[in-house]
Amino acid sequence: MSQPDVLNQAFELGFTYTRSTGPVIGRFFTELRNRNIVGIKASDGRVVVPPMEYDPDTAEELSEFVEVGQQGEIVSFAWVKEPREAHPMDVPFAWAMIKLDGADVPMVHCIAAANESAVATGARVQVVWADETIGYITDIRCFELL
Amino acid sequence: MKDIAIVAYQQSDGVSDAGAVNEVELIMPVLDRTFEQARLDSAQDVDFVCSGSCDYLQGAAFAFVAGVDALGAVPPIKESHVEMDAAWALYESILKIRMGHADSALIYGFGKSSPGELPIVLSQQLDPYYLAPQWVDSISLAAMQARLMLDQGLITERDMAEVVSRSRRNARSNPHAQLAGDVSPEDVLAQETYLSPLRKADCCPVSDGASAVVIATVEKAKEWGLPYAIISGIDHRIETHNLGMRDLTDSVSTRTAAEHAGMHDGKVDVAELYAPFSHQEIILTRALGLGEETSINPSGGVLAGNLMMASGLSRIGEVFNRIVSGEAQRGVAHTTSGPCLQHNLVTVLEKA
Numbered sequence: 001m002s003q004p005d006v007l008n009q010a011f012e013l014g015f016t017y018t019r020s021t022g023p024v025i026g027r028f029f030t031e032l033r034n035r036n037i038v039g040i041k042a043s044d045g046r047v048v049v050p051p052m053e054y055d056p057d058t059a060e061e062l063s064e065f066v067e068v069g070q071q072g073e074i075v076s077f078a079w080v081k082e083p084r085e086a087h088p089m090d091v092p093f094a095w096a097m098i099k100l101d102g103a104d105v106p107m108v109h110c111i112a113a114a115n116e117s118a119v120a121t122g123a124r125v126q127v128v129w130a131d132e133t134i135g136y137i138t139d140i141r142c143f144e145l146l
Numbered sequence: 147m148k149d150i151a152i153v154a155y156q157q158s159d160g161v162s163d164a165g166a167v168n169e170v171e172l173i174m175p176v177l178d179r180t181f182e183q184a185r186l187d188s189a190q191d192v193d194f195v196c197s198g199s200c201d202y203l204q205g206a207a208f209a210f211v212a213g214v215d216a217l218g219a220v221p222p223i224k225e226s227h228v229e230m231d232a233a234w235a236l237y238e239s240i241l242k243i244r245m246g247h248a249d250s251a252l253i254y255g256f257g258k259s260s261p262g263e264l265p266i267v268l269s270q271q272l273d274p275y276y277l278a279p280q281w282v283d284s285i286s287l288a289a290m291q292a293r294l295m296l297d298q299g300l301i302t303e304r305d306m307a308e309v310v311s312r313s314r315r316n317a318r319s320n321p322h323a324q325l326a327g328d329v330s331p332e333d334v335l336a337q338e339t340y341l342s343p344l345r346k347a348d349c350c351p352v353s354d355g356a357s358a359v360v361i362a363t364v365e366k367a368k369e370w371g372l373p374y375a376i377i378s379g380i381d382h383r384i385e386t387h388n389l390g391m392r393d394l395t396d397s398v399s400t401r402t403a404a405e406h407a408g409m410h411d412g413k414v415d416v417a418e419l420y421a422p423f424s425h426q427e428i429i430l431t432r433a434l435g436l437g438e439e440t441s442i443n444p445s446g447g448v449l450a451g452n453l454m455m456a457s458g459l460s461r462i463g464e465v466f467n468r469i470v471s472g473e474a475q476r477g478v479a480h481t482t483s484g485p486c487l488q489h490n491l492v493t494v495l496e497k498a
Contacts, residue, residue: 029275080341084263
């Protein structure tokens with residue numbers, strides 16, 4: 001008796017739908033793809049980058065976009081001596097809260113630096129763009145010290 | 147409104163790697179001891195069961211359902227689950243009793259964090275567009291919070307080392323502690339930085355384990371003839387997911403929760419604070435306005451062992467232990483969730 005044929009079906013584990021990022025996050029990502037950075041004005045006028053859909057204090061829907069700079073200042077940082085496999089760099093680097101010029105609220109991203117002593121609170125940094133921008137937060141590959 | 151009391155609390159030993167022991171096997175011995183303490187035969191003897199765990203730790207959707215195997219759910223029981231620390235399962239159980247749908251409840255939490263890379267697993271609880279794709283780990287976020295405090299002169303590295311030293315010392319009398327011993331602040335400061343400005347000792351360890359609590363109306367607790375502590379207040383508050391918009395040097399949500407839980411209505415003899423990082427214990431102590439008269443983390447807190455999804459419930463249990471033993475008249479238990487103390491629950495317990 002011959003071996004019965006094994007039933008076979010290709011299967012890819014993943015979501016079978018795409019999700020719209022909406023008018024606020026979508027706008028931010030579209031701008032990133034074009035190598036621009038935009039924030040949004042919160043209820044109290046503070047410029048929030050990356051933009052939020054709603055004000056966390058008043059719950060007001062936000063819509064007033066503001067273009068911000070591609071340089072900024074380190075508000076705080078953590079020095080990663082031993083990067084993890086999932087981390088964006090495989091050499092020591094810093095995670096940082098960076099307040100971009102024209103923004104009032106810092107954003108979290110990574111900084112490429114030669115060593116820990118090169119990084120300091122208050123130091124100036126600028127965006128390094130990915131070779132190809134596709135509308136992801138990782139279009140900003142990292143920041144580098146000025 | 148019926149007063150609600152805690153009548154039993156048990157926790158497993160915190161271990162860095164439970165090996166081949168699975169989640170159900172972590173939970174079952176704790177439940178056995180809890181039933182024994184509450185003089186119950188099984189989960190059939192309470193009106194409601196609620197658990198807290200995180201499917202991301204097991205890496206499978208609905209993994210928590212397997213935890214129910216630890217109960218023996220036949221004949222059927224009334225059961226619920228929160229994808230949160232089990233302290234929030236206790237909160238849900240209180241609501242269930244307040245609504246008149248139950249007079250007693252069993253609450254348990256469990257986590258086996260060792261198989262994964264916990265700080266990276268926790269990165270996936272962050273903003274799914276702006277942060278999770280960057281895989282920002284939980285320790286790095288806490289390190290940035292600590293640096294903000296150091297830069298602003300709100301704490302010193304020595305203050306942080308003193309928190310670690312006291313935790314290790316207190317943990318010597320906690321049989322379930324994972325890290326305990328005589329460690330001086332100087333010993334801590336002599337360590338090199340791990341994720342600067344944090345040293346390894348500033349960070350809670352990765353632990354596997356479970357804990358459980360039984361609560362009941364005071365009438366039921368009396369009927370059972372068990373020693374109990376009354377839950378006089380409970381409240382939880384959350385802050386925005388945007389870390390940049392929070393004052394990370396303070397815990398506004400903890401303060402608000404404590405006010406609404408009535409913490410300030412009397413003296414606080416003991417406080418168990420869920421501070422996974424040394425500087426966060428200082429933030430919480432200040433937000434709660436605790437002073438010299440309060441014994442803080444007599445169990446050693448989570449720096450001595452951090453059972454993900456159970457340690458918050460254990461904080462409540464530890465205060466319960468201090469009250470029924472007569473060491474304290476009144477205490478506060480704090481639980482946290484999310485990055486840099488984003489979401490906080492405060493429970494006030496009092497002697498009967």
